[in-house]
Amino acid sequence: MSQNAQSTVVIEHEVGLHARPSVKLTQLAKRFAAKIEIATSPEGPWIDAKSIVKVMGSKTPRGALLHVRAEGDDAESAVESIVALVRRDFELAT
Amino acid sequence: MLRIVGIPAAPGMAAGPIVRVGGAHRKAREYRSAAEEQAGMDVGLRAAQEALALLMESMSDAEAAGILAFQLALLEDDEITRPLAASIADGTAADTAWSAVMDRLIADYETAEDAYFRARAADLADLRERVLDALHGDSAVAIAPGSIVVAEDFPPSRFLATDWRDSGLVLERGGATSHVAILARSRGVPLLVGVGRIEATEAADALLDSHDGLLVIQPDHAAREAFELRRSRHADEARADHGQLGAAARMASGERVAVMINVARPEDLERIDPDHVDGIGLVRSEFLFHDRRELPGEEEQYRAYSRIAKWARGRPVTIRTLDAGGDKPIPGFTRAGETNPFLGVRGVRLSLERPDVLKLQLRALVRAGVDGNVKVMVPMVAVPGELARVRVLLDEAVRELKAERIAAVSPPLGMMVEVPAAALAVETFDADFYSIGSNDLLQYLMAASRDEPALAALARPGPAFWRVLRELCAHGHESRREVSLCGDLASDANAIPDLLRSGLRTLSVAQASLASVKAAIRRA
Numbered sequence: 001m002s003q004n005a006q007s008t009v010v011i012e013h014e015v016g017l018h019a020r021p022s023v024k025l026t027q028l029a030k031r032f033a034a035k036i037e038i039a040t041s042p043e044g045p046w047i048d049a050k051s052i053v054k055v056m057g058s059k060t061p062r063g064a065l066l067h068v069r070a071e072g073d074d075a076e077s078a079v080e081s082i083v084a085l086v087r088r089d090f091e092l093a094t
Numbered sequence: 095m096l097r098i099v100g101i102p103a104a105p106g107m108a109a110g111p112i113v114r115v116g117g118a119h120r121k122a123r124e125y126r127s128a129a130e131e132q133a134g135m136d137v138g139l140r141a142a143q144e145a146l147a148l149l150m151e152s153m154s155d156a157e158a159a160g161i162l163a164f165q166l167a168l169l170e171d172d173e174i175t176r177p178l179a180a181s182i183a184d185g186t187a188a189d190t191a192w193s194a195v196m197d198r199l200i201a202d203y204e205t206a207e208d209a210y211f212r213a214r215a216a217d218l219a220d221l222r223e224r225v226l227d228a229l230h231g232d233s234a235v236a237i238a239p240g241s242i243v244v245a246e247d248f249p250p251s252r253f254l255a256t257d258w259r260d261s262g263l264v265l266e267r268g269g270a271t272s273h274v275a276i277l278a279r280s281r282g283v284p285l286l287v288g289v290g291r292i293e294a295t296e297a298a299d300a301l302l303d304s305h306d307g308l309l310v311i312q313p314d315h316a317a318r319e320a321f322e323l324r325r326s327r328h329a330d331e332a333r334a335d336h337g338q339l340g341a342a343a344r345m346a347s348g349e350r351v352a353v354m355i356n357v358a359r360p361e362d363l364e365r366i367d368p369d370h371v372d373g374i375g376l377v378r379s380e381f382l383f384h385d386r387r388e389l390p391g392e393e394e395q396y397r398a399y400s401r402i403a404k405w406a407r408g409r410p411v412t413i414r415t416l417d418a419g420g421d422k423p424i425p426g427f428t429r430a431g432e433t434n435p436f437l438g439v440r441g442v443r444l445s446l447e448r449p450d451v452l453k454l455q456l457r458a459l460v461r462a463g464v465d466g467n468v469k470v471m472v473p474m475v476a477v478p479g480e481l482a483r484v485r486v487l488l489d490e491a492v493r494e495l496k497a498e499r500i501a502a503v504s505p506p507l508g509m510m511v512e513v514p515a516a517a518l519a520v521e522t523f524d525a526d527f528y529s530i531g532s533n534d535l536l537q538y539l540m541a542a543s544r545d546e547p548a549l550a551a552l553a554r555p556g557p558a559f560w561r562v563l564r565e566l567c568a569h570g571h572e573s574r575r576e577v578s579l580c581g582d583l584a585s586d587a588n589a590i591p592d593l594l595r596s597g598l599r600t601l602s603v604a605q606a607s608l609a610s611v612k613a614a615i616r617r618a
Contacts (some may be wrong), residue, residue: 018210020160023167052106052164053173059211092156 002074003034008067009086010081017060021090026052028085034072034080051084096311096462098289100264101550102304103275107325108262108285110370111297112311122498123187123229123564132179135188139169141189141228142221150296156332158586161178164214165221174199189229210388217423229441242309244292247299248274258283262302263308266291280358281584282606288547327365335609340370343615345594351615354410354602356580358396363405364499366605373409375529375602376471376580377402379416379455383424389451391479403466410467412580412602414528415484417441417473420534421545427451436537441474441510443479446483456484463503471529476524483523493521510577514538517562520569528570529602530563534580555583562594566595590614 013021029036029049037046040060046055046069060066066086070078085091112386125131143166150162168174174195181191191254196218237243239259246266251276253263257570262284265455269276277593284304292311301310301321306326310317334359343351354375382390382398403411418424419432419440427448432438445452462468470488475481485507495502512531521526532555537544539559542552555563563579570577578600583589585607591599 011312015210016208018160018358019164019214020157023160026167048173052167053171053199056164056211056214057199059208060604061208074125 003073004069004071005070006034006063006067006069007079007083009083011062011064011066011086012026013062013086013089013092016062016064016091017055017058019056020092022052022056024085024089024090024092025082026050026055027094028081031069032072032074032078034070036070036078037074038066038069038082043065048093074089095314095317096265096307097420098292098309098311100286100307100309101547102285102307103265103268103287104278104283104285105305106262106282106302107239107305107321107328108240108242108284108302109261109321109325110242110261110300112295112300113237113241113243114296115237115243123189124143125187128179128183128185131186131188131191132180133520134513135178135182135192136190137266138192138225141226144225145228149610152559155322155381161214161217165217165224168218168221169225179223182334189226192225193222193231196225204430212430213426214389215430233536242302253277262286262304264289264292267547269320276582276604278358279582279604279606280362283456288550290547297440305510307404323516323552329341330611331378335613338616340367340607341612342372343612345618351594351599353608353615354412354578354580354600354610355605355608357605360401362436362605363402366608368405368409369408370608372400372600373407373413373467374406375578375600377411377413378425379413380422382539383416383418383427389427389454392430392454392458392461395455395463399459399468403462403468406466408467410469412471412508413459413462413528414471414473415442415445415452417510436543439559442480442484443474443476445472446480450486452484452490453487457495457502460488460492460495460502460505461500463505464501468503468505469508469527471510471527473510473531474513474534475509475525476511476525481507481509481523483526494615510580511535511566512538514562517566518565521573525575527576528566528578530566530579530581532559532583533578535559535562536583555589555592560592563596563598571597576600587611587614592618 015032036049039046047058049055068079068082142270146162150159160332163319178191178195182188200215203211206212238254239261241261241262242263242264245333246269248263248265258281259527263278265287266289268287275285284302286302286304286307286309288311298312301313303321303324306450334563343353346349352372354373356376357374358378382395399413419428420436429439430442439447459468459470472481472484488507492502506526508527508529509519509523510526510531512534517535533544536553536555536559537539540552542549544553567577579593579598580602583602584601587610590611
């Protein structure tokens with residue numbers, strides 16, 4: 001059954017969406033079938049969370065409010081997982 | 095047999111097969127069909143993926159591994175592969191299509207506001223070259239000992255990562271004072287530059303004699319014999335010079351000349367006995383700032399300077415503050431896209447634009463002063479105000495540390511003399527010592543780029559240079575301030591008599607030249 005899901009989370013990682021956090025985020029997003037998009041403002045632009053070109057290219061700084069939305073069968077768990085990843089500081093030690 | 099003449103940039107001799115390196119003469123791919131180009135592209139991308147994955151495994155630094163993971167992810171991204179496939183389907187060859195896609199991405203990063211993202215442009219350029227190499231079948235070949243490496247140009251990072259045992263390097267472009275030439279001299283790697291395009295067959299036998307500036311490809315028997323004769327003569331001379339390595343250098347008159355060494359990386363010191371030198375005349379602190387994601391912190395800098403200061407066991411150690419810009423860009427720190435970087439915001443000019451970075455370095459330096467005889471030297475000073483501003487920051491650093499109850503020593507503050515305006519009005523500067531940066535001073539006096547092979551004859555010391563040098567030495571003598579010379583000229587045994595005649599009594603040389611310079615002083 002197709003779902004829609006949306007949530008927001010603050011990027012606390014010390015530097016923002018740098019290489020390591022961006023790679024983690026896209027890797028996680030790719031595990032879901034749903035179309036997943038992120039944005040730093042609810043008006044967009046919404047970008048493909050599975051594309052490193054787009055995610056790194058957003059050059060999102062620390063402290064930015066990250067909006068996450070998804071559409072598809074596993075949309076809810078996709079948004080949940082991504083928000084959780086950001087909350088866990090991308091599971092990076094530094 | 096083919097004899098090729100070039101500019102000797104680091105003395106030495108090597109014999110072996112020619113190994114061509116780098117994308118210098120990549121031939122553009124010929125477009126036959128979209129299917130063939132797409133297949134080639136896929137192979138190229140896969141080869142780059144495999145190489146990156148292998149590199150990642152060997153990487154212990156998480157941040158560096160993260161950058162590789164980023165490059166790897168890019169290769170699999172639809173946002174890249176889709177436009178690539180479309181462009182190939184439209185009739186563009188794989189290499190051209192790939193370069194165009196990457197160049198657009200690189201341009202976007204180059205103009206990023208945040209220094210971190212700006213610095214990623216270099217990683218993207220790296221990736222572009224890696225895939226282009228794969229598309230053209232040039233993999234990053236390991237260089238076997240005893241090779242003659244031929245390249246159009248050679249990046250310093252790759253030079254440092256290469257094992258040069260018994261090998262030599264020939265550059266089609268490049269000047270004798272380029273960054274890689276400095277490294278070659280300090281490592282004792284024979285280097286010949288500015289030879290022009292070489293149409294040599296890969297693996298052809300070659301003899302490199304960078305004393306005489308000669309490369310012989312497919313030598314005949316006589317050439318080989320002559321080469322071996324010269325090689326053994328040079329080896330005998332080097333052995334004789336080496337026997338005297340530990341002794342202080344005195345001219346024939348008995349007058350003492352201080353011979354110090356230049357240090358580019360702390361590891362350089364592992365191969366040298368501190369008792370063989372009179373100190374370190376130049377520590378290029380850039381090593382702390384290269385190949386990394388963010389600027390080094392105070393603790394890290396302090397530890398590095400302290401280690402060098404302790405090594406010298408009380409002998410003077412002159413550490414130069416960050417000399418970035420010109421031919422030494424630091425991604426995310428130096429300005430990108432200056433039309434004339436050698437006349438741009440470099441050295442102290444850049445440091446004064448970023449007083450926070452300079453202050454941090456000065457704090458680390460004055461702390462290291464506790465562990466040895468540290469002197470601080472400022473590069474690219476043109477007017478007295480620049481040095482005065484650094485002195486204010488230096489005094490502040492000492493005061494702050496005292497207030498924080500951290501041990502610090504106020505060090506002598508000197509300047510590089512490399513801008514002609516400073517050289518000609520040296521008495522107007524409040525410097526505790528002077529060190530002549532002959533590479534830059536020469537290129538600025540002669541208005542001749544040090545990297546332009548066609549101008550090699552101009553970029554040499556002439557009457558104007560010697561007059562400036564004599565006056566600097568005279569001023570040093572009168573004002574009782576030390577004048578030393580730390581440029582490449584000091585490492586050139588043939589230049590020693592003229593340097594001593596000008597009044598210089600302190601030289602700082604490349605480590606590989608220590609023995610030959612001391613020998614030249616004894617003969618003078």
